[in-house]
Amino acid sequence: MRFWLFQSLLLVFCLGPGNVVSQNSSTPLMMNGVLGESVTLPLKFPVGEKVEAITWLCNGTSIAFIKPEEAKSPFIHMTNPKWGERLSFTQSYSLHLSSLTMADTGFYSAQITTETSVTLSSYTLRIFKQLRNIQVTSHSRLSGNRTCEIHLTCSVADPDDNVSFRWQVSGNILLSEPNLTISWDPENSSEQNYTCVVENPIGSNLSFSVSAQRLCEGVKKNPYPDIKLIMIVVPVICIVFIVLLSIFVWRRRTGSHRLSPRQCQAPAESTRNIENVSVSPANSTVYASVTHPNRETEIPTPMKNNDSVTIYSTINHSKESKPTFPRATALDNVM
Known part of the structure; x- marks a missing residue:
């Protein structure tokens, strides 16, 4: 006091x-x-x-x-x-x-x-606070004009309103912001390093550099084909597909009307296998001797006499004066 x-x-x-x-x-x-x-x-x-x-x-x-x-x-x-x-x-x-x-x-x-x-x-x-932990994140893609488009973002740990960012290349300031978008031509541009510099009023500063060439290594080749190439390749593929489809359909149609050699020989073989056919007008009985070919060989051979089969058919004539072809009324007897 x-x-x-x-x-x-x-x-x-x-x-x-x-x-x-x-x-x-x-x-x-x-x-x-x-x-x-x-x-x-x-x-x-x-x-x-x-x-x-x-x-x-x-x-x-x-x-x-x-x-x-x-x-x-x-x-x-x-x-x-x-x-x-x-x-x-x-x-x-x-x-x-x-x-x-x-x-x-x-x-x-x-x-x-x-x-x-x-x-x-x-x-x-x-x-x-002293600046610490500077980081640069990037995202690269191939743009429509076939150049590499790079998006860069610079950041530090615990930033405040008094922290300043700037991007520079070859000592020249490009932009005084943390975000930067650049376009780099992989075929015609030379190597470029982009540097982010972060400062605050107490003189604390950090910097980080990135290479445009390295960031664009994964996007040098266009993952999508050129539009001119598409205009050439697609019609050719369509024409080849139509031609192949037409050939396939034509072969299917012509193949359905063509008989194999075995099918052509079947009627002749059947004719040769029917022997000793006789018809008795009185009794309307048909005597036929059929010889079966040996199926195990390609060339059919006639059976022996004891292997032949005789078919007896009885045909009944109607009372009309003009004979007509009757229907068989009895099942053939096969011996």
Whole structure:
């Protein structure tokens, strides 16, 4: 309580009639810190004036009060214990903050009180992560004009809005975006390497290069036939198919009317096998002797006398004067 009373009285005394509050810069000084590392907020004193007190604030809240002493060590009081040992000061009373966390991001200011004025120095502290794990994914395909079309996407682990991407080839920037689409001719183009560069405000940067020739190795040959080749091959196939089908149908038709040699000999053989046929007009009895060929051989041979078969048929004539061909009324007897 005594200290706060002393500080308040000191500020009232310093800001008495005739004292002016001024700011070193109209805009805060932008300071960038790396997560886990340290940062120093520089402090400059008014020229030619004796500094009575220094008050450091974070987001409008006091974190330290310093009273310089010429003969002995300065008086430093930590007004916010949450900073602990992470907060320290240099010989010029600049604020040094170590083991930075994302929560340290914010607005800082230093109020310098002299015998005649109060000067305010402002800072904006931003905390960034080191870039890591850059990756480039690609997708290649053969376009309609027979060139290799490549889609590239560049990324890093845990990106934020302050990460910048750019694509470059041979040192020239092509595009300031993470995605890039290029067209490469496998037959006429030379080897090209495309590089993705990623940066953030703390100077951390990563790069990754890809080869267009390697990415297009799998798509150099068109998986689909040329349209001109299709126009030539398809009609030829159709004509060949029609010709083969016509030959097949013609052979089927001509083959159905052609008799084999064995079929042509069958009637003759049947005629030769019927011997000794006699008809008796009185009894209308037909005597026929049929000799069966030997089926085991190609040339039929007549049977022996004891192997012959005699067929007896009886034909009855009607009473009409003109004989007609009668129907057989009795089944042939085969001996």
